[in-house]
Amino acid sequence: MYPSSLQALIEAFRTLPGVGEKTAERYALMIAEQPHEETERFAQALLNVKDNLHRCSVCGNLTDGEQCGICKDTDRNHRQIFVVQSPKDVLAMEKTSEYNGVYHVLNGLISSSKGVMPEDLNLQGLLERAKDADEVILATSATMDGETTAMYLDRLLKKECPGILVTRIAHGLPAGGMLDYADEITLSHALSDRKTM
Amino acid sequence: MYPSSLQALIEAFRTLPGVGEKTAERYALMIAEQPHEETERFAQALLNVKDNLHRCSVCGNLTDGEQCGICKDTDRNHRQIFVVQSPKDVLAMEKTSEYNGVYHVLNGLISSSKGVMPEDLNLQGLLERAKDADEVILATSATMDGETTAMYLDRLLKKECPGILVTRIAHGLPAGGMLDYADEITLSHALSDRKTM
Numbered sequence: 502m503y504p505s506s507l508q509a510l511i512e513a514f515r516t517l518p519g520v521g522e523k524t525a526e527r528y529a530l531m532i533a534e535q536p537h538e539e540t541e542r543f544a545q546a547l548l549n550v551k552d553n554l555h556r557c558s559v560c561g562n563l564t565d566g567e568q569c570g571i572c573k574d575t576d577r578n579h580r581q582i583f584v585v586q587s588p589k590d591v592l593a594m595e596k597t598s599e600y601n602g603v604y605h606v607l608n609g610l611i612s613s614s615k616g617v618m619p620e621d622l623n624l625q626g627l628l629e630r631a632k633d634a635d636e637v638i639l640a641t642s643a644t645m646d647g648e649t650t651a652m653y654l655d656r657l658l659k660k661e662c663p664g665i666l667v668t669r670i671a672h673g674l675p676a677g678g679m680l681d682y683a684d685e686i687t688l689s690h691a692l693s694d695r696k697t698m
Numbered sequence: 699m700y701p702s703s704l705q706a707l708i709e710a711f712r713t714l715p716g717v718g719e720k721t722a723e724r725y726a727l728m729i730a731e732q733p734h735e736e737t738e739r740f741a742q743a744l745l746n747v748k749d750n751l752h753r754c755s756v757c758g759n760l761t762d763g764e765q766c767g768i769c770k771d772t773d774r775n776h777r778q779i780f781v782v783q784s785p786k787d788v789l790a791m792e793k794t795s796e797y798n799g800v801y802h803v804l805n806g807l808i809s810s811s812k813g814v815m816p817e818d819l820n821l822q823g824l825l826e827r828a829k830d831a832d833e834v835i836l837a838t839s840a841t842m843d844g845e846t847t848a849m850y851l852d853r854l855l856k857k858e859c860p861g862i863l864v865t866r867i868a869h870g871l872p873a874g875g876m877l878d879y880a881d882e883i884t885l886s887h888a889l890s891d892r893k894t895m
Contacts (some may be wrong), residue, residue, distance in 0.1 A: 588727065
């Protein structure tokens, strides 16, 4: 129904996560109406990402260089490794400005339902790095796959790097969270991990 | 914080309507992880739209050719013109399969708040086409700007094309709409435009 060039763009937008037909139409029509240079800049931004972006050779985070800015930063504590699922989690943590160690990005979680096995994750580098580290903080999500991965890593790290401190981020009520809206698992974590005031 | 190529893509996605930082991040990270060819196809789809898409010389709808498919279709009734704000509205109406006339796309609505004047709209072509038409159906939205535009067009058409039939699409309760959720204006339209059963 739409002209074929517009239809092709609508279909391209539909491949983005969470974008349905209506949203893709809205995006494509905005592109159709914007100045030529802006669309060229957009297309160039897409291609640049594919040309320049790759995994940091140390931690697996996304970077334009050979190593990411965090791994290259000598002011950070390289003996403390914060293990996360994806580059998004690194950014979320960096926004807190509370952490001065380094990261390790697994690029996935062990998942029986999705068929992701430990060998599909960025693990080899982690074991080598952990040998020179004081602490590995397991910061995978509080989901089934996140917990499975954390348990697997805990066992693996303690076996391969005896004496290393392996910690897990705290679980409990989120900031602003109300008890009557929290699910049972969150509440039972909040109870079992309670602290003396 | 993100590598600069990724940050540039996030900013490109943020120019899309309704896309905030989180969503743009999600889109950009998906692009970062997809195969190279798919991103190239996406970039090409963007550029193709700018190279090929323009306004139909007759009705103002978007088309890859000189005239749009509807204006070229000799099986349609070219003496009945359905006037809409944007190309999206043409598609919405075509999906009903209930209309066999042609369209005229204004590419905007008269709006005092946005400073859009009648001369900013695709009106000249409409007056010329209306001279050969039997009916002009005003199908601008049931918003303030839509009503203003419809009233303006009604007066203009009756002045320039004496004897032409100018109609306005019906206003009332939408399909599936419940009385207690409908606003006062919708309800008063539904009452004043009631039909004998």
